[in-house]
Amino acid sequence: MKLASYKGGHDGWLMVVANDLSVWAPATDVAPTLQYALDHWADVEEDLRILSDALNSGRVKDVEKFDTGNCSAPLPRAYQIADGSAYLNHVELVRKARGAEMPPEFLHDPLMYQAVSDPILAPNDDIVVTSEEYGIDFEGEVAVITGDVPMGATPEEAAAQIRLIMLMNDVSLRNLIPAELAKGFGFFQSKPPSAFSPVAVTPDELGAAWQGGKVHLPLICTLNGRVVGKPNAGVDMQFDFGQLVAHAAKTRPLRAGAIIGSGTISNRDRAAGVACLAETRMIEKIETGVMTTPFMAFGDVIRIEMINDKGASVFGAIEQRVTRQS
Structure with missing residues (x-):
C-alpha cells in the first residue's frame, strides 16, 4: 500500500496512490490525514488496503493523475x-x-x-x-x-x-x-x-x-x-x-x-x-x-x-x- 498527502492545511489530506504511481484517490472517507490513520491504525488499515486494492484494479472512479507537485511530505509535520x-x-x-x-x-x-x-x-x-x-x-x-x-x-x-x-x-x-x-x-x-x-x-x-x-x-x-x-x-x-x-x-x-x-x-x-x-x-x-x-x-x-x-x-x-x- 502506498500513501501520500495532498497539500492543504497543516497536515494535508490523505490519498492512496497506485502501485505504479500513475494515479491517486482520496482516502479521506477512511482517514482525513495520515496522522489520523497512524493514530487509529488498527481501525483503518484494512479499509485503506481495500481502497488501495480497488485503485490498483481500476475499480475506483474518483481518481486523478498522480502529481508530486500537489504533494506535501507524507507527514507535513510530525511529533518528532x-x-x-x-x-x-x-x-x-x-x-x-x-x-x-x-x-x-x-x-x-x-x-x-x-x-x-x-x-x-x-x-x-x-x-x-x-x-x-x-x-x-x-x-x-x-x-x-x-x-x-x-x-x-x-x-x-x-x-x-x-x-x-x-x-x-x-x-x-x-x-x-x-x-x-x-x-x-x-x-x-x-x-x-x-x-x-x-x-x-x-x-x-x-x-x-x-x-x-x-x-x-x-x-x-x-x-x-x-x-x-x-x-x-x-x-x-x-x-x-x-x-x-x-x-x-x-x-x-x-x-x-x-x-x-x-x-x-x-x-x-x-x-x-x-x-x-x-x-x-x-x-x-x-x-x-x-x-x-x-x-x-x-x-x-x-x-x-x-x-x-x-x-x-x-x-x-x-x-x-x-x-x-x-
Whole structure:
C-alpha cells in the first residue's frame, strides 16, 4: 500500500496512490490525514488496503493523475524526527579526514540526533538558505514512520511497529556543524528542515527488498542532472531499523507518527558513489590532502529516488532546488 498527502492545511489530506504511481484517490472517507490513520491504525488499515486494492484494479472512479507537485511530505509535520547514523563507513570517513579514530562503542551504540519535525519540506520544496557560505549539502536516507512504541521496547518489538517507509533528504549546513558540535550540545542551526519522498509505503510493498529491517535497493542521487551515487541502502548498514527505533525508545515512548531516519546511506565500495557531498570531500582530503568538490550553490538541483528491480520508482522522487532566502 502506498500513501501520500495532498497539500492543504497543516497536515494535508490523505490519498492512496497506485502501485505504479500513475494515479491517486482520496482516502479521506477512511482517514482525513495520515496522522489520523497512524493514530487509529488498527481501525483503518484494512479499509485503506481495500481502497488501495480497488485503485490498483481500476475499480475506483474518483481518481486523478498522480502529481508530486500537489504533494506535501507524507507527514507535513510530525511529533518528532530522530535521525540516526547507521552507515559507519560515512562516520569513519568523516573522522579519518580529520585524523580521528572511530570509537569502538560506535559499533554497538547508534548515533542519533533530534531533527526538525515542524515544518517538514514537501518533496519539491526549495531548500531555502541565507548564505552559500553555510556549506549546503544533501543527505540521501531511508526513514520509517512508527506506530506507538513503548519505552524500553526490544528491537523485535520496535520493528513490529514500523508502519511506513519513505525517503529523506536530511539537509545539512556543513560549515555550521563544527562550531555547534564544539559546544558539546549537538546540532541545531546546522540542521534546517528535511524533505521526504512524496509517497510512503507499507513494508510489504517492498517485497523481497525489505529484509532484516533494511531496504535492499540502491538510492540514486542526482545533482544537476549528474548521478553522484547509487549506494545500496541494505549494504553496510550497521544498525537495522528495529535497532534504530529501539534505540530512540530506550528512555522514552514514541507516539504514532514518530519518524526515524537511517542516516546518510554509504557503501564501502567506492564505485557506489555517494549520498552526500561531504563524503566526496572527505575522500578527497584522505587521498590528496585537499577538498576540491564544492558544496551546493544557489540554483543547484538535487534529486533523490529509489528504483526497484523492475525499473520502477518506489517512493517517487525528492527533487529540490537550492534558493536564497529573500
